[in-house]
Amino acid sequence: MINSTLPLIDLHRHLDGNIRATTIWELAQKNNITLPTTRFEQFIPHVQIIDSEPDLLAFLKKLDWGVNVLSSLDDCKRIAFENVEDVFNAGIHYAELRFSPYYMSMSYQLPIEDVVAAVIDGVKQGMKQYPVQIKLIGILSRTFGVEKCQQELSALLAHKHELIGIDLAGDEYNYPGELFTNHFTQVADAGLHVTVHAGEAAGPVSVWQAIHELKAERIGHGVKSYEDESLLEYMQKNKIAIESCLTSNFQTGTISDLSQHPIKTFLKHGLLVCLNTDDPAVQGIELKGEFTLAETVLGFTNEEITQLQKNAIEMAFMSNSERKALLEKVASNNS
Numbered sequence: 001m002i003n004s005t006l007p008l009i010d011l012h013r014h015l016d017g018n019i020r021a022t023t024i025w026e027l028a029q030k031n032n033i034t035l036p037t038t039r040f041e042q043f044i045p046h047v048q049i050i051d052s053e054p055d056l057l058a059f060l061k062k063l064d065w066g067v068n069v070l071s072s073l074d075d076c077k078r079i080a081f082e083n084v085e086d087v088f089n090a091g092i093h094y095a096e097l098r099f100s101p102y103y104m105s106m107s108y109q110l111p112i113e114d115v116v117a118a119v120i121d122g123v124k125q126g127m128k129q130y131p132v133q134i135k136l137i138g139i140l141s142r143t144f145g146v147e148k149c150q151q152e153l154s155a156l157l158a159h160k161h162e163l164i165g166i167d168l169a170g171d172e173y174n175y176p177g178e179l180f181t182n183h184f185t186q187v188a189d190a191g192l193h194v195t196v197h198a199g200e201a202a203g204p205v206s207v208w209q210a211i212h213e214l215k216a217e218r219i220g221h222g223v224k225s226y227e228d229e230s231l232l233e234y235m236q237k238n239k240i241a242i243e244s245c246l247t248s249n250f251q252t253g254t255i256s257d258l259s260q261h262p263i264k265t266f267l268k269h270g271l272l273v274c275l276n277t278d279d280p281a282v283q284g285i286e287l288k289g290e291f292t293l294a295e296t297v298l299g300f301t302n303e304e305i306t307q308l309q310k311n312a313i314e315m316a317f318m319s320n321s322e323r324k325a326l327l328e329k330v331a332s333n334n335s
């Protein structure tokens with residue numbers, strides 16, 4: 001059971017992977033975009049995983065619909081605001097939302113830097129209305145190549161004081177981390193935190209690279225880390241954390257049997273690992289459901305669930321005083 005005296009935290013949650021089906025539908029009507037169907041109920045399977053069969057391509061295709069309808073900066077601001085609302089409605093106290101400004105700008109060639117500003121604006125507006133704490137992580141989408149990632153990075157760094165970190169996401173297999181060392185030198189110079197999607201499509205070597213060369217403090221997914229005992233030891237010793245996303249790993253086919261998810265191994269090795277959503281709207285999930293999965297499918301005990309929650313607090317990109325304030329706030333709500 002979720003320990004209600006501790007905060008509920010989501011550290012790996014894509015803002016541009018969490019665009020509501022109703023919003024996509026509305027924006028498509030507003031922007032005269034032709035959708036594959038004229039009935040909303042029939043549209044849902046196009047933007048949300050319904051089948052239980054894992055399929056990476058199907059997953060990615062569903063993800064694209066959300067950004068395909070973003071025709072203006074107002075649209076970007078709207079989905080940022082709604083993301084905050086969703087975090088609140090999901091009972092989450094603190095979330096780090098990540099977004100790829102180039103991915104969001106793509107369909108209508110919106111100015112990338114303005115997209116960053118629109119997202120920041122929408123999140124700020126959301127936080128005024130809802131009592132949740134949100135921080136933003138900028139994503140470099142490696143699938144678009146080295147040059148485009150530099151454009152993304154420059155746009156993000158122009159707003160670096162509004163961001164907490166930078167992530168590298170996308171096609172890990174065909175665009176290995178080595179291509180982006182220069183980008184992450186700039187991230188380090190800007191004093192931002194680093195999290196990297198690694199060990200999802202590629203093996204432990206990709207995780208080592210993210211840690212050593214990109215200076216990753218956290219690894220998104222990191223599923224394949226379990227294949228390398230020395231890597232697990234290194235991560236434990238150096239407190240390199242893993243952001244696990246159970247349903248996502250199953251739906252993308254990264255793991256074929258949820259009950260065998262290596263999160264068990266990570267916990268056993270004393271790694272900092274926590275539960276997260278990834279792209280909740282596309283996956284048709286929310287964070288509390290992932291905790292239920294951990295209990296029912298992986299057989300986690302209450303102690304293990306509490307440990308995951310404690311890890312999330314420690315892993316969060318926040319100062320010690322912020323951590324203390326968040327803990328006190330949740331504890332006082334319970335008393």
Ligand SMILES: [Zn+2]
Nearest residue numbers: 014197220278
């Ligand atoms: Zn992700």
